[in-house]
Amino acid sequence: MSWRTVVISSKSKLSYKNNYLIVRNDDVKMIHLSEINTLVIDTTLVSITSILICELLNRKIKIIFCDEKHNPNGEVMPYYGSHNTSKKVAMQAGWDKNIKALVWKKIIKQKIKNQSNILKKFNKENIIKLNQYIEQVQENDSTNREGHSAKVYFNSLFGMEFNRELDSDINSALDYGYTILLSAINREIVNNGYITQIGINHKNEFNQFNLGCDLMEIFRPVVDKVVYENRNFNFDREFKYKLINVLNEKICIDKSEYYLSNGISLYLKSVFKAIEDKKIESIIDIEVI
Incomplete structure (x- = not known):
C-alpha cells in the first residue's frame, strides 16, 4: 500500500x-x-x-x-513504539558483537550491489569494479570497501569532478533525500520497540540516530536514482517534493515489487530477527530497480 x-x-x-x-x-x-x-x-x-x-x-x-x-x-516521534520496548532496548544494548559484524558485512554488500544496479540502470561504467568490491567485503567492512565503492560510484554517476564535499545542488538534493529516508527508518525502528541511539556499526556519541544511519545504507541508492533523474533541474521546491515522495518509489524483494515505505518495514524486521536469532540468512535482499 x-x-x-x-x-x-x-x-x-x-x-x-x-x-x-x-x-x-x-x-x-x-x-x-x-x-x-x-x-x-x-x-x-x-x-x-x-x-x-x-x-x-x-x-x-x-x-x-x-x-x-x-x-x-x-x-x-513517539517515546514508545512497542508494548515491550524496555525488554527490546535491554536486548539491543547486549547485541552480540560477532553477529553485528556479520550483519554490517551483509549491509555493505547489499549497498554496493544496489549502487551497481544504479550504474547499470543508467548505462554507466565501473559496474564490474563494484561487483569485485562486493566479493572483497569482510566482517565489519574492515578494508573499507564501502568507502572505495562510494568514490567510484559517485564519480561514475555524476562525473569525475563530483565529490560529496562540494557545495552544489546535487549534494543538497542528496542530503535532503537522505534526511527523508533516515526519518522513515527512525520511525520504523521506534515502531519495532528499539531506540535509534545504539547502532550496529555507527557509534558516534553525538549522533542520536546511529542505528538509523546503519539501516538506511542499502536504501541510499533509491535517493541517488531520484536525484540523478532530476539532476538538470534547480534544487527548488518542486525538486524537494520529488524527494519527499521517495517513499513511494518501488524496490524489489524476492522478485516482487514493493513501495519503499513497505520495504523498509519488512527489511528492518528481518534485520532485528537475524540479530536476535543469530541467523544472518534471515535478512532479506533489497534490490533497487
Missing part, C-alpha cells in the same frame, strides 16, 4: 477533528490520518495544535519540521 506524505508549504493552521487532519489557509482541507505516513511542515508560518501532535504520535505518524530555508531541521 502507498502512503501519503503530506507537505504544508504555506501559512496554515493545523488541527484535529474526528480522525482528520484539518488544514486551514485560504480554504479548508481534510485528510484522514489513516492515509498519512509523514507530515512535513515546510514553512515556519504554521501553527499546530497539541491535540493534533498527540494524535499523530499515537498513530506513529512522523512529523518533520523544516527551517526558514525549507531544509529539514528536526522531527517528532
